[in-house]
Amino acid sequence: MPTNGAPTRITQGSHTRGGIGESTLRPDGTLKVTGEFAYASDMWHEDMLWGQILRSTVAHAEIVSIDTSEALATPGVYAVLTYDDLPTEVRHYGLEIQDTPVLAHGRVRHHGEPVAVVAADHPETARRAAARIRVEYRDLPVITDEASATAPAAVLLHENRTDPHAAHVRHPNIVHRQPIIRGDVERARRRADVIVEGEYVFGMQDQAFLGPESGLAVPAEDGGVDLYIATQWLHADLRQIAPVLGLPEDKIRMTLSGVGGAFGGREDLSMQIHACLLALRTGKPVKMVYNRFESFFGHVHRHPAKLYYEHGATHDGKLTHVKARIVLDGGAYASSSPAVVGNAASLGVGPYVIDDVDIEAVALYTNNPPCGAMRGFGAVQACFAYEAQMDKLAARLGMDPVEFRRLNAMSQGSLLPTGQVVDSPAPVAELLRRVKAMPLPPEQQWLVAGEEADVRQLPGGLSNTTHGEGVVRGIGYAVGIKNVGFSEGFDDYSTARVRLEAAGGEPVATVHTAMAEVGQGGVTVHAQIARTELGVAQVTILPADTRVGSAGSTSASRQTYVTGGAVRNACELVREQILERGRRRFGAHHPAWATAELLLEGGKVVTDGGEVLADLVDVLGDEAVEIEQEWRHRPTEPFDLRTGQGFGHVQYSFAAHRAVVEVDTELGLVKVIELACAQDVGKALNPLSVTGQIQGGTTQGLGVAVMEEIIVDPRTAKVRNPSFTDYLIPTILDTPTIPVDVLELADDHAPYGLRGVGEAPTLSSTPAVLAAIRNATGLELNRTPVRPEHLTGG
Amino acid sequence: MRVNFTVNGRPQQADDVWEGESLLYVLRERLGLPGSKNACEQGECGSCTVRLDGVPVCSCLVAAGQAEGREIVTVEGLAEHARQRAGGEDACGTSLDEARRWSPRGPGSQSDEGSTSPRATLAPLQQAFIDAGAVQCGFCTPGLLVAADEMLERNPNPTDADIREALSGNLCRCTGYEKIMDAVRLAAARQGEEA
Numbered sequence: 001m002p003t004n005g006a007p008t009r010i011t012q013g014s015h016t017r018g019g020i021g022e023s024t025l026r027p028d029g030t031l032k033v034t035g036e037f038a039y040a041s042d043m044w045h046e047d048m049l050w051g052q053i054l055r056s057t058v059a060h061a062e063i064v065s066i067d068t069s070e071a072l073a074t075p076g077v078y079a080v081l082t083y084d085d086l087p088t089e090v091r092h093y094g095l096e097i098q099d100t101p102v103l104a105h106g107r108v109r110h111h112g113e114p115v116a117v118v119a120a121d122h123p124e125t126a127r128r129a130a131a132r133i134r135v136e137y138r139d140l141p142v143i144t145d146e147a148s149a150t151a152p153a154a155v156l157l158h159e160n161r162t163d164p165h166a167a168h169v170r171h172p173n174i175v176h177r178q179p180i181i182r183g184d185v186e187r188a189r190r191r192a193d194v195i196v197e198g199e200y201v202f203g204m205q206d207q208a209f210l211g212p213e214s215g216l217a218v219p220a221e222d223g224g225v226d227l228y229i230a231t232q233w234l235h236a237d238l239r240q241i242a243p244v245l246g247l248p249e250d251k252i253r254m255t256l257s258g259v260g261g262a263f264g265g266r267e268d269l270s271m272q273i274h275a276c277l278l279a280l281r282t283g284k285p286v287k288m289v290y291n292r293f294e295s296f297f298g299h300v301h302r303h304p305a306k307l308y309y310e311h312g313a314t315h316d317g318k319l320t321h322v323k324a325r326i327v328l329d330g331g332a333y334a335s336s337s338p339a340v341v342g343n344a345a346s347l348g349v350g351p352y353v354i355d356d357v358d359i360e361a362v363a364l365y366t367n368n369p370p371c372g373a374m375r376g377f378g379a380v381q382a383c384f385a386y387e388a389q390m391d392k393l394a395a396r397l398g399m400d401p402v403e404f405r406r407l408n409a410m411s412q413g414s415l416l417p418t419g420q421v422v423d424s425p426a427p428v429a430e431l432l433r434r435v436k437a438m439p440l441p442p443e444q445q446w447l448v449a450g451e452e453a454d455v456r457q458l459p460g461g462l463s464n465t466t467h468g469e470g471v472v473r474g475i476g477y478a479v480g481i482k483n484v485g486f487s488e489g490f491d492d493y494s495t496a497r498v499r500l501e502a503a504g505g506e507p508v509a510t511v512h513t514a515m516a517e518v519g520q521g522g523v524t525v526h527a528q529i530a531r532t533e534l535g536v537a538q539v540t541i542l543p544a545d546t547r548v549g550s551a552g553s554t555s556a557s558r559q560t561y562v563t564g565g566a567v568r569n570a571c572e573l574v575r576e577q578i579l580e581r582g583r584r585r586f587g588a589h590h591p592a593w594a595t596a597e598l599l600l601e602g603g604k605v606v607t608d609g610g611e612v613l614a615d616l617v618d619v620l621g622d623e624a625v626e627i628e629q630e631w632r633h634r635p636t637e638p639f640d641l642r643t644g645q646g647f648g649h650v651q652y653s654f655a656a657h658r659a660v661v662e663v664d665t666e667l668g669l670v671k672v673i674e675l676a677c678a679q680d681v682g683k684a685l686n687p688l689s690v691t692g693q694i695q696g697g698t699t700q701g702l703g704v705a706v707m708e709e710i711i712v713d714p715r716t717a718k719v720r721n722p723s724f725t726d727y728l729i730p731t732i733l734d735t736p737t738i739p740v741d742v743l744e745l746a747d748d749h750a751p752y753g754l755r756g757v758g759e760a761p762t763l764s765s766t767p768a769v770l771a772a773i774r775n776a777t778g779l780e781l782n783r784t785p786v787r788p789e790h791l792t793g794g
Numbered sequence: 795m796r797v798n799f800t801v802n803g804r805p806q807q808a809d810d811v812w813e814g815e816s817l818l819y820v821l822r823e824r825l826g827l828p829g830s831k832n833a834c835e836q837g838e839c840g841s842c843t844v845r846l847d848g849v850p851v852c853s854c855l856v857a858a859g860q861a862e863g864r865e866i867v868t869v870e871g872l873a874e875h876a877r878q879r880a881g882g883e884d885a886c887g888t889s890l891d892e893a894r895r896w897s898p899r900g901p902g903s904q905s906d907e908g909s910t911s912p913r914a915t916l917a918p919l920q921q922a923f924i925d926a927g928a929v930q931c932g933f934c935t936p937g938l939l940v941a942a943d944e945m946l947e948r949n950p951n952p953t954d955a956d957i958r959e960a961l962s963g964n965l966c967r968c969t970g971y972e973k974i975m976d977a978v979r980l981a982a983a984r985q986g987e988e989a
Contacts, residue, residue, distance in 0.1 A: 029924035032932030033916060033939060035829020035869035042828035124814060210833040210841055210933040210967050260833070260933030261967050292834040456955045519931025519968050688927040688973075695970035696930065724838035724965070732971040733962040 019532035020752060023688035026524050027541060028517070039258035040230035041214035041289045048216065049078055051271065051278045051288035052126035054116040054133050055297055056108035059717030060155075060367040061137035063106055063115070070132040071118060076125040078282045080133065082116045086277070088246035093269055095236065095372070097163040097175075097334040102244055102273050108137070109157055109332035110369055111718045112297025119278040119286050142367045142717040146306070146327050149173040149364045157332060157365035165338055168641050175330050175363040176338040178345040180644030182417045183356030188321035192312025196392040200309070200385040201783035203709035204329075205302040205700075207374050208729050209518075211260015213270040213298050214289040217279035224251030225276050230259040232266040232516045235550035244273050245280065249546075252276070256544035262518035263700070264373030265299040267555060268335050296722030300335045300372030301710055303328040303363065305344075307385035313393050319408045321356040322349045322389075326382060328371070330363040335372030337363035342488050342639060343378030346418050346648055350386040351428040351481040352408045357417040359644070367717040369710065373555060375700060376482065376762040383480040384784055387767035391476075391774070401771070402436050402477050405429075409479075419645040422652060425745035427680050431656035432479055434678040434741050440475075441660055441674045441737075444468065459662055459669035461733055470666040473673075476659045476771025480763030484756030485558040485650035489638045492558070492650070493630050495549030496566035498574050500534055500616075501624035507603050507616040509534050509571075512542040512628075515551040515563045520758060521689040522559045526567050528685060533571035535600035536616065549630060557653060557756025560685060565751040566631035573627040575600055582619040634749060651747060655679035655760035657698065657768035660736075663776040668788030670706050672734070672769060675699075678741040682755030687742065694761045695738045701765025703730045705773075709785050799861045801825065802871025808858065817861050818842045818853040821868060829869040829936045833965070840964030843937035844868045850944045852963075869936035872943060876917035879947065880988075918988075919943050919981040928977035930968035938964045942978050950985055952978070 018024040031037035068080040083091065083105040091105065092098045104115045116133050120126035143149045143157065150171045157173055165176040189195065215229035224247055231237050234254045242249045259266070271288040278286040290298045306327045312320035326344045330337035345361035361378075374380075394404035409428035415421055446457035446468065453467040460466055486492035497512040509530045517523045527539040544551070551563045579598050582605055587593040596607035605613045639646045660674040675698050684690045707728040711720040721727045746753025766784055774781050777791055797808045797820065808824045818835070821827045821844070830853055831841035837855040844853045845867040853866075867875050919939055922928075929935050938961060945952060945960035952960070957978050958971075966974060 023927070025924050025927075026929060028932070029929050030916065032929045032935050033869075033920035033923050034873070035827070035936045037932055038828070039831070039933065041832055042822070044823070044826070044828075122812065124812060208967055209931070210831070210839060210965065211931065212832065259931065260831075261931040263967070289832065291832075292836060292839075454955055456959055462959070519933075521930065692927050692930060692969055692973055695972045696968045697970075699970035700967075723836060724834045725836065729965060729967060731962045731965060732958045732974065735971045738970055738972050 017531065017537070018528055020528045020685045022528065023686055024524055024528055026521060027527060028523060037258050039211050039260050040228065041212055043216035043228050043257060043287060045216060045218060045285035048285040048287050049119040049121055049278070049282060050123040050126045051275050051286045052118045052123065052130045053114045053271070053274060054118070054130040055112040056104065056115055058108065058137050058139060059111040060140040060142045061108055062140060063104060063108065064136040064138050066116065067134040068116065071129040074125065074129040074132060076121045077118060077129045078284065079119045079278055080116060080129070081277055081281065086244065088244060090243040093240040093244060093273065094334055095268060095336050096338055099158055100333040110367055114274065117274045117278060119282050143173065144366055144368060144714050144717050146364055149366050173365045175334050175365055176341045177360065177362045178341050178639060178644055179642065180345045180348065180357060180359040180417045182419065185321045185323050185356045185358040188356035189312055191314065192320040193315045194393060194396045195310060195312045196389060196396055197310045198385065198389055198392060199782060200307040200388060202305040202307070202381040202384055203704065203783070203785055204304040204371065204712065205374060205704045205708050206296065206710055206727060207263035207265030207299065209261030209263055209265055212290040212292065212295050215257065215271060215275050216285060216287045217275035218285040219279045219283055222251060224253065225279055226253045227272065227276060228255050228257045229272055230257050230266060232262050232518060232555055233553035234514045234516065234544060234546050236553065237269060237272055238546055240269055241273050241276060245276055254546040256516055259516060259518040262554060263375045264377065264555060267373040267553060268300050270298045292724055293722050296719060296727065300370045302374035303330060303340055303371040303381065305381040307381060309385050309389045311389045311393050313397060315397070317397055317399050317404050317407045319352060319354045322354050324348050324359045326361040328361065328363040328381065329366055329368055331366055331368045331370035333370045335370050337372065339488070340378035342648065343483060344382050345644055346416065346639060347379045347481055347483065348382045348386070349417055350383060351410045351426065351479055351654055353410050353414050354417065359417065368712050369719060375697060376759050377556065379480065379482045380763050380766070383478070383763040384767050384770070387478040387764070388770065391771050402432050405479060406432050418639060418648055420647050420649060424651065424747035424749060425680065426652065426654060427743060427745055428479055428654055431654055431678040431680060431743065432477065435656045435658045435676050436477065438658065438676045438739060438741065443473065445673065456733065459664035459671040460667065465667055465669065466664050471662050471664050472776045474661050474663060474772040474774070474776025476768045476775050477657065478764040478767035478771060479654065479656040480760060482557065482653045482760045482763055483649040483651070484561060484653050485556055485633060487636055487649045489636050492552055492562060493632045494551045494563040494566040495628065495630045496563065496570040497548050497626065497628035498530065498567065498570040499624055499626040500574050500578065500620065502617040502620040505617060506538055507536045507620060508538040508540060509536050510540045510542060511567055512548045513551045513563050513567065514544050514546060514548050515559055516544060516554040518554050520554065520559065520693065521686060522554070522563065524689060525560050525564055525685050529564055529567045530571055533568055534575060536603055548628065557758045560754055561651070561750055561756050562633060565633065566629070568751050569631040570627045570629050573629060574625050577625045578616070578619055579605065582614055585619065586614050651750060651755060653755050653757065653760040655764050657764040659768035659772040661769060661772040661776055663773060663791065665777060665791065668791030670773060670786065672702055672736045674736045675702060675765060675768070676739045677761055678743065679760055680743040680745050680755060681757050682747045682750060683744050683753045684742055685752065685754060690742060690757050691740050693757045694740050697758060697761035698738050698765045699730055699735050701762045702735065702769055704785055705766045705769035706785055795859065797858050797862055799863060800865045801827065802867055802874060811858050813859065815858045816854050817856040817858050820858040821853060827868055827870050831933050831936055833933060840941060841934050841937040843940045843964065845940060845944060850941050869939055872939055873915055873917040873920060876919070876943065917943065918984050919946065922977045922981035922984065926973050926977035926980050928969060928973040934964060934966040938966065938974060946982055946985060950982060952982060
């Protein structure tokens with residue numbers, strides 16, 4: 001095998017029954033702890049070259065000239081490509097709107113935009129050659145916010161737009177606008193005894209997955225290319241890559257390599273096309289691996305947002321109305337901004353019953369870094385703001401913040417502001433009750449271990465900045481609502497191929513999907529589903545690739561629901577064929593074949609009364625059963641462009657948090673002591689993985705509460721902190737204990753009643769921490785992340 | 795230049811090493827040991843942690859030439875390192891305990907996982923990471939394992955604060971660290987039982 005690191009099939013053994021509901025262990029666990037699991041950056045091929053991108057050093061400029069001669073003359077360099085070398089007329093790509101140039105053409109629109117690519121025999125040679133490319137820029141004015149984007153004379157980021165949103169926005173620098181209008185806010189306002197307003201700022205967050213963007217493109221003899229890649233959705237990549245290369249899709253064979261986390265940051269293409277172009281040009285395999293600096297430029301971020309909210313309530317604590325405006329900065333290219341707008345608008349009031357609502361959400365085109373998908377996807381920014389508003393209202397009404405929320409909490413049967421009925425359990429009040437009922441961590445826990453203060457338990461930690469002086473505790477609560485699956489009428493299907501055969505005297509199931517396993521544990525769950533549905537112990541999970549139909553994206557908390565649903569569906573079809581074959585072969589021997597309800601259990605065909613009719617291996621004989629089938633959840637519809645009404649979402653996911661913080665009020669340092677979460681997951685297919693998802697999502701919410709922010713210079717639109725030295729994510733010392741209370745109230749529309757799990761905990765974590773800091777300090781704190789100067793007034 | 799050092803108990807030689815190459819690059823790209831990971835390559839994330847003469851270091855910050863003549867342990871050698879520490883046997887020998895556990899298809903033979911993982915026996919800490927659910931995407935796992943293993947060698951009964959301090963140089967983006975804490979506690983407890 002010439003390619004090292006190509007994924008191998010993973011088989012999980014017969015020692016476990018391991019169906020759904022059990023905490024079976026990851027089938028890739030052993031490979032991951034021994035260092036043998038092959039991530040995209042671990043790929044190696046004999047004779048391979050290294051690709052390197054040259055990126056723009058300015059945010060907005062015309063490209064006057066590009067001189068590649070010196071780079072090309074560098075020994076060890078095999079190719080240098082610019083826009084003029086692109087092989088077809090299709091030179092842009094994009095998830096929804098094809099506005100992103102493969103390589104810049106005449107103009108760059110953000111700091112770090114790809115301008116040229118180099119292939120060389122050593123990564124350092126490629127880097128140095130890229131640095132020898134001379135690009136002459138002529139600066140253009142930078143657009144960095146709503147005022148500069150929508151000024152009458154503003155430079156247009158994209159002229160002559162033809163995308164579906166162009167017609168309904170009031171300025172071409174607005175990507176998309178979604179209003180949600182329900183009831184009569186003006187009339188409802190007159191009923192309000194208390195009205196609170198707020199302006200909130202949400203900083204730009206990075207996914208900061210640890211495995212850098214990487215892949216290996218190997219040119220094939222048929223003129224095509226084999227691409228080993230870390231992505232969230234193989235088929236969406238393929239759809240964008242093929243026209244740029246000018247190849248039919250079946251000549252681009254994509255295989256998922258090991259993916260080191262994603263969190264939305266791998267939905268858009270990064271180096272896929274560049275590596276393929278270089279491989280096809282040089283005729284040699286080309287590996288590309290971003291370093292961390294480049295990774296900060298190489299993927300979209302979470303939209304920073306400005307949010308304006310007005311909430312009203314009566315004296316007895318019932319919400320009267322919400323008026324809101326949410327402005328998301330989409331940066332230079334559209335990415336998934338339109339869908340993020342739809343989420344922010346439709347989920348903009350949170351999990352509360354409010355009859356009168358007037359919301360507008362927009363995303364801007366600016367010269368800031370492009371923003372798109374990140375865990376929580378538009379619902380995160382809104383939750384930060386509406387939960388701050390709920391606390392403000394509770395304070396004005398003199399009510400307990402949890403009781404005030406419970407009084408207004410939605411439940412099954414409630415209407416969303418979109419007019420959509422919440423037609424499955426929505427235990428918002430119960431989640432709040434549960435998270436509040438959890439025991440609190442002890443006061444002054446830094447003294448528990450002994451007489452001396454353990455500084456590791458205090459704000460400032462090992463910096464030894466306090467032994468408890470000036471430290472104040474605060475407690476805060478928040479709850480959120482997230483949609484599961486792709487919304488607004490998207491055909492959100494998945495495909496599974498399931499095969500059952502006798503091998504070595506045992507029945508063995510093989511599951512093949514194109515689902516991107518990015519760490520979430522989908523491979524574990526697929527094996528569990530196959531065991532449950534087919535009653536076999538041995539399940540082999542094949543590597544994800546484009547030889548099977550699309551699985552859709554590993555996004556939107558959807559894979560256990562949708563690809564899990566596809567696997568279950570394919571298993572059911574396999575089971576029907578097995579039983580049909582059994583009836584044909586053995587029906588004459590036993591009447592139960594015709595009369596009883598039949599199940600597959602323990603490698604046998606049994607009646608619902610438990611009588612064994614046949615061994616699966618005998619039914620199978622030498623002939624395998626194989627089914628490939630697409631599966632869809634119930635359809636949704638787009639939101640009305642004027643009113644935002646519509647059956648837009650498939651399913652909802654709810655989580656609530658309680659944060660306990662300790663704040664050194666003199667230095668403005670925060671230590672989160674505990675971040676408790678209660679979440680309804682419908683059905684926990686793998687409880688261990690579910691808890692892991694909740695704790696991981698909670699921690700990303702903690703990060704953007706107190707430390708994580710990409711700082712963009714407002715004068716130049718350049719990124720100032722593209723490194724883990726300057727962009728901080730929570731370490732194990734920053735992260736508290738995260739007790740989790742899992743509720744399982746089945747959603748009858750979903751396979752096994754399950755609910756998508758991954759994103760909801762990222763929503764409420766941030767506002768809970770902010771509420772706790774406000775509780776400790778008495779400060780208003782209208783922006784996240786909170787920095788020390790916000791707490792000390794410095 | 796040529797660099798000679800010992801990796802996981804075996805003498806290794808790398809030729810044509812450019813002076814600017816890191817130990818991490820030589821391990822990954824020249825010696826076929828990609829277990830040590832390249833998440834930041836600036837010493838902030840710990841995913842490339844290896845032991846250099848016993849001391850945990852970020853191999854991305856060590857110039858390959860600095861490793862000349864020294865002993866390196868990577869995640870690929872962790873199980874063997876743990877075995878030797880536990881039994882003190884020669885690396886080539888078979889311990890009595892191992893011999894008792896021997897089976898025709900290798901350890902874990904009930905599971906066909908063995909067929910994809912010829913290096914069969916895991917270190918207790920590696921098994922604890924799997925059992926506790928401490929692995930999601932797994933990119934931080936090799937570095938965390940090397941760092942945590944070194945801590946447990948020094949401090950077999952760590953407090954939670956000790957664990958957090960020892961692992962504070964290793965970033966994880968998936969787990970929220972709770973299950974990593976569980977895994978290290980579990981490994982320490984199992985180690986205590988055996989001792």
